[in-house]
Amino acid sequence: MPDINELVSLIGETQKYFQQQAQRQVNTALTLRNWLFGFYISEYELNGADRAEYGQGLFKEIASRAVNISGMSERNLYLFKSFYIAYPHILQSATAKLHLSNFQHFNILQSATAKFETAERTLLPEGQPTEKILDIDNLINQLSFTHIIELLKADRLVKRSFYEIESLKNNWSVRELQRAMNSMLFERTGLSTDKQAVLDKQANKERLLPEDVFRNPYILEFLGLKEETEYSESELEQAIINHLQTFLLEMGRGFCFEARQKRITFDNTHYRIDLVFYHRILRCNVLVDLKLGEFSHADAGQMNVYLNYYKENETHEGDNPPIGIILCASKNESLVKYSTAGLPQQVFVNKYMINLPKEEDLQKIIQEEQLKIRG
Numbered sequence: 001m002p003d004i005n006e007l008v009s010l011i012g013e014t015q016k017y018f019q020q021q022a023q024r025q026v027n028t029a030l031t032l033r034n035w036l037f038g039f040y041i042s043e044y045e046l047n048g049a050d051r052a053e054y055g056q057g058l059f060k061e062i063a064s065r066a067v068n069i070s071g072m073s074e075r076n077l078y079l080f081k082s083f084y085i086a087y088p089h090i091l092q093s094a095t096a097k098l099h100l101s102n103f104q105h106f107n108i109l110q111s112a113t114a115k116f117e118t119a120e121r122t123l124l125p126e127g128q129p130t131e132k133i134l135d136i137d138n139l140i141n142q143l144s145f146t147h148i149i150e151l152l153k154a155d156r157l158v159k160r161s162f163y164e165i166e167s168l169k170n171n172w173s174v175r176e177l178q179r180a181m182n183s184m185l186f187e188r189t190g191l192s193t194d195k196q197a198v199l200d201k202q203a204n205k206e207r208l209l210p211e212d213v214f215r216n217p218y219i220l221e222f223l224g225l226k227e228e229t230e231y232s233e234s235e236l237e238q239a240i241i242n243h244l245q246t247f248l249l250e251m252g253r254g255f256c257f258e259a260r261q262k263r264i265t266f267d268n269t270h271y272r273i274d275l276v277f278y279h280r281i282l283r284c285n286v287l288v289d290l291k292l293g294e295f296s297h298a299d300a301g302q303m304n305v306y307l308n309y310y311k312e313n314e315t316h317e318g319d320n321p322p323i324g325i326i327l328c329a330s331k332n333e334s335l336v337k338y339s340t341a342g343l344p345q346q347v348f349v350n351k352y353m354i355n356l357p358k359e360e361d362l363q364k365i366i367q368e369e370q371l372k373i374r375g
Contacts, residue, residue, distance in 0.1 A: 015281075016256060024141060030146065031140045034071075038084030039091075082152050083145075085159070138168055146174045152183065162186045163347055169271065254281040263311050272307050284320040285310055288327060295331040295349050300339040307345035312318040325350060 002010065034246070044051060054061050059074045066072040090096055139148075147167060152159035163186065167177050259276040275288035287306050291299055303324040310322040324347040336349045 019256065021261050028095060028140055031145045032090070032096055034076075034080045034145055035084055035087065035090050037077070037081070038080035041081045077153065079149060083148060086152055087136065087148075088141070088337050090136055090140060093140065095137045136328060139164060142168055143172065147177055148171075148178050150174060153181065154186075158187050254279045255286065256280060258285070261268055261355070264306070264313075266309065271306070279323075282320060282323070283318065285314060285322040286325060287322060288325045291328040293328060295326060295328040295336060295339075297335060297339040299326050299328070300336075300343065300349070301349055303347050304345060305345050307347070321345060326346065 038062060041062070044269065051058070058140065059077045062077055063072050063074050091100075102333070143151075143164075151160050151163055151167075154163060163177065163181060165354075166180065166185070168174065170176070172180070212236075255277045256279070258278050260274070262273040262276045264271050273287050276289045277286040277288065278284075284296075287303065287310060288289050289299065289303055304328055307322050307324050315322065322345065326349045328349065329347050340347045340349065
């Protein structure tokens with residue numbers, strides 16, 4: 001019979017395993033959903049009864065009619081179509097068959113994809129990657145759709161396959177994949193006589209830093225929140241907790257949920273930390289403070305108090321100092337800089353957005369950033 005330490009360790013390992021399984025299930029569902037959307041669009045462009053009526057305006061029309069479905073911007077619709085074209089065999093994978101076996105349209109989809117894959121290839125420019133090299137089950141089970149978006153940027157099949165394999169082999173985060181592609185790892189490897197040395201150097205290039213883990217902004221589009229003038233901090237927190245698997249995927253890899261509204265007490269005064277995680281790669285606690293509206297300098301001071309308390313009272317042997325994330329709707333970069341400079345602990349101030357921004361919203365953000373630079 002195990003002792004208490006072994007029992008607690010077993011419970012912790014079991015929790016971690018099923019948490020990872022839940023994350024993978026969410027990722028796989030989103031990937032399959034997006035692929036199906038791409039297939040529907042491609043099929044409609046070939047055989048839609050009224051396709052001539054919309055022509056080049058098809059994606060705009062779909063986006064305007066599907067406003068109640070998260071992630072249906074024109075940009076994403078193009079990505080969904082590109083995803084289907086680049087990976088036409090996904091529906092034939094064991095993973096897809098398992099997840100879609102009870103889907104009412106599955107049999108129709110199977111016959112339709114076989115028919116339209118051939119027709120779709122005739123529309124592609126020469127050199128467009130369409131063939132299957134990687135085991136597709138590994139792709140959709142182990143890589144997020146954000147990884148796939150980056151992979152779609154590869155202009156050659158062999159190049160894309162190279163990054164697929166390296167991503168899976170090295171368990172790359174999206175940021176690490178971007179870093180590899182931006183540094184032209186594929187081209188550098190191809191030009192080198194000692195190709196393995198190049199890959200080994202890339203794999204050991206840098207230890208994982210907090211900046212590589214925390215995303216900015218966090219896209220909370222799957223939390224079920226509508227775009228409203230006002231919503232409470234508790235509503236945001238409740239939505240995040242209710243969709244914890246998705247939020248963990250958005251946060252980055254390595255996060256393990258520990259506590260919600262964690263109470264800490266000193267001098268007979270109680271304080272509550274909104275969310276507490278442990279990051280298994282960075283080996284430290286991550287404290288998250290959700291803020292309604294714009295970041296203020298007081299938020300940084302409050303987080304610093306939490307971090308100092310956690311460092312002194314909650315850090316265990318082998319742990320690194322805790323890290324703080326202040327999640328806010330907007331922030332002034334200069335204020336963030338001067339509020340966090342000199343703090344003994346690492347504090348990240350990140351924006352959240354309820355939905356993926358439309359092109360007009362992105363343009364507005366660009367204009368605002370330009371004004372800051374000029375100001």
